[in-house]
Amino acid sequence: MTEKSSLPIKVHLETQITQEGQVESHSFDEDGQLVKMGDSLYIRYIEHVDQQAIAVRFKIDATGRVQLTRGASKDETQLLLYFKEAEQMASVYQTQYGKLPVVTTTNQLVWTIKDQPLSGELVVQYQLEISQQVVGDYKLRLIFTA
Template identity: 35%
Template sequence: MSMEETKVKIKLNSTISPIDGEKENYEMWLDGTLVKKSGKTYLRYVEQLDEKEIRTTVKMGNEQALILRGGGVKMRLPFNNIQEEIGEYDTQFGSLPIITKTKHLSHIHNEDSSMSGKFNVQYDLIISGQSVGKYTLEIHYSEV
């Protein structure tokens, strides 16, 4: 099984529109690694949040995608254009099942001059049967 790794610069834009509350926008610039393995494309990066290190892997696709977070935050967020998916979020009290209802999912990857691309997902997050908000995540990456 062959695996290619490329160092990339990542621009991450995240928008959260909670059901009750103000819309929040986050923008982060991160260093990461683009991994191509068995025909799949993954993006790996580490972010710091309140002095906690969060290791994130994004398995990118146009039909299905998956975000895995470990370290300071443990979370599994699956996305599927066709159906709702069940993920989980680990809290200090145990694992909480969460549902993602994907509204839009796309991954565009360019290998022309340098490795670059864009991953975009829009989804509703449902906890205990209630939508807690609409989320948008847009990731741009380019070879260092």
């Protein structure tokens, strides 16, 4: 991909959430876009859940840090998470009632990309805390193909 380019992609996302011993799994298949801007890659798509359309963006920067944004503008609910292997990272969850502090502890982060054909995979395992309360353990696996 060139310095600033965009390609249509197919996105497959699998999530597994463990909360209080209960495991919940979801998977989504959506059309999206892979955008390269400078040293960063962006994967963008709209997730359709329960008749709602949620904007999702993954940003992978040159340092290996991943940023996940779910939601739209400032007056809507928006979740911003950061992941970096073996690190705790603070961010914020914007709700209609205000901002809540969020901390992710990343246990595993693996990112691979192939050129022919263009495809990639991102695997993240993390623990999520909101307002200093552990919400659960999460695993996400995102696969894209051009």
